[in-house]
Amino acid sequence: MNPNMNSIELSFEFFPPKTPEAVDKLRATRDQLMPLKPKFVSVTFGAGGSTQQGTLDTVVEMAKSGLEAAPHLSCIGSSKDDLRAILNEYRSHGIRHIVALRGDLPSGMGAVGELRYASELVSFIRAEFGNTFHIEVAAYPECHPQSRSPRHDLENFARKVKAGADSAITQYFFNADAYFHFVDDARKLGVDVPIVPGIMPITNYSQLMRFSEMCGAEVPRWVARRLEGFGDDRDAIRAFGLDVVTALCERLVAAGVPGLHFYTLNGSAATKSICERLGL
Numbered sequence: 001m002n003p004n005m006n007s008i009e010l011s012f013e014f015f016p017p018k019t020p021e022a023v024d025k026l027r028a029t030r031d032q033l034m035p036l037k038p039k040f041v042s043v044t045f046g047a048g049g050s051t052q053q054g055t056l057d058t059v060v061e062m063a064k065s066g067l068e069a070a071p072h073l074s075c076i077g078s079s080k081d082d083l084r085a086i087l088n089e090y091r092s093h094g095i096r097h098i099v100a101l102r103g104d105l106p107s108g109m110g111a112v113g114e115l116r117y118a119s120e121l122v123s124f125i126r127a128e129f130g131n132t133f134h135i136e137v138a139a140y141p142e143c144h145p146q147s148r149s150p151r152h153d154l155e156n157f158a159r160k161v162k163a164g165a166d167s168a169i170t171q172y173f174f175n176a177d178a179y180f181h182f183v184d185d186a187r188k189l190g191v192d193v194p195i196v197p198g199i200m201p202i203t204n205y206s207q208l209m210r211f212s213e214m215c216g217a218e219v220p221r222w223v224a225r226r227l228e229g230f231g232d233d234r235d236a237i238r239a240f241g242l243d244v245v246t247a248l249c250e251r252l253v254a255a256g257v258p259g260l261h262f263y264t265l266n267g268s269a270a271t272k273s274i275c276e277r278l279g280l
């Protein structure tokens with residue numbers, strides 16, 4: 001086993017379930033993943049507050065089950081009063097960990113809000129709540145899709161950290177070199193916080209391609225072609241996906257990453273299998 005494996009901190013990302021069946025599924029997923037002893041779990045948030053109650057309910061339930069739970073919070077489409085109220089509510093439930101984002105407004109949703117960028121949200125949280133929260137921010141080894149240039153995006157990332165972020169989670173990627181270059185460049189700009197790679201298990205070809213198109217993550221051509229070639233053979237897709245993502249994680253761990261943050265999509269099987277193969 002790689003000696004770096006012992007120091008790897010795991011975290012798992014969930015989204016708020018919308019139906020009673022989905023609530024049960026998430027509870028089962030949580031119970032399956034608990035033995036992996038994650039450092040924390042996080043729960044996504046719909047920009048403009050569209051999943052606000054769901055995020056709160058899910059985070060509070062996760063925290064009650066003994067997990068450190070971190071709600072995502074996006075500022076786009078929200079006023080400072082809205083954000084202050086949500087943060088006060090989280091604080092009253094004992095939540096001390098936040099993933100601070102700009103977010104993307106669903107199409108057709110009106111005003112941008114009072115804070116334009118995640119760096120402004122981080123500054124706002126620090127100004128209003130001091131060190132109450134551990135703040136995570138997002139990082140993009142393959143560049144944020146709306147960024148002007150890689151350099152500009154990197155500088156904007158550094159700005160979020162200087163505003164008071166404690167650590168970062170990356171968008172998922174399948175090309176480890178993009179992550180290594182990004183971390184090197186960020187260090188040269190004086191960013192010294194942990195930058196934890198976001199890991200997307202591969203279980204579904206069309207969903208992966210759709211998500212990747214939206215968030216600007218590159219699926220290497222050979223991976224996309226192989227997945228496409230499996231057609232409806234879901235077992236073959238899962239088996240190949242497991243090989244690809246485990247190999248990626250092995251490389252990252254060997255290079256000494258501080259942790260792995262899994263985008264679980266509320267399922268446990270793929271994440272669990274990868275962690276087992278890694279010997280975690």
Ligand code: FAD
Nearest residue numbers: 044045072101102103117118138144146147153156169171
């Ligand atoms: P920012 O850091 O504000 O950056 C957004 C864009 O603006 C970038 O192109 C950046 O280069 C540019 N920029 C930043 N500052 C400036 C400036 N001062 N001047 C000019 N340009 C600037 N979305 C959700 O809606 N809900 C979630 O729960 C969620 N969770 C996520 C978790 C992770 C780990 C990641 C990586 C992404 C998540 N997202 C989520 C997606 C995220 O909201 C989108 O990628 C969004 O478009 C950008 O959010 P950000 O916080 O990275 O924005």
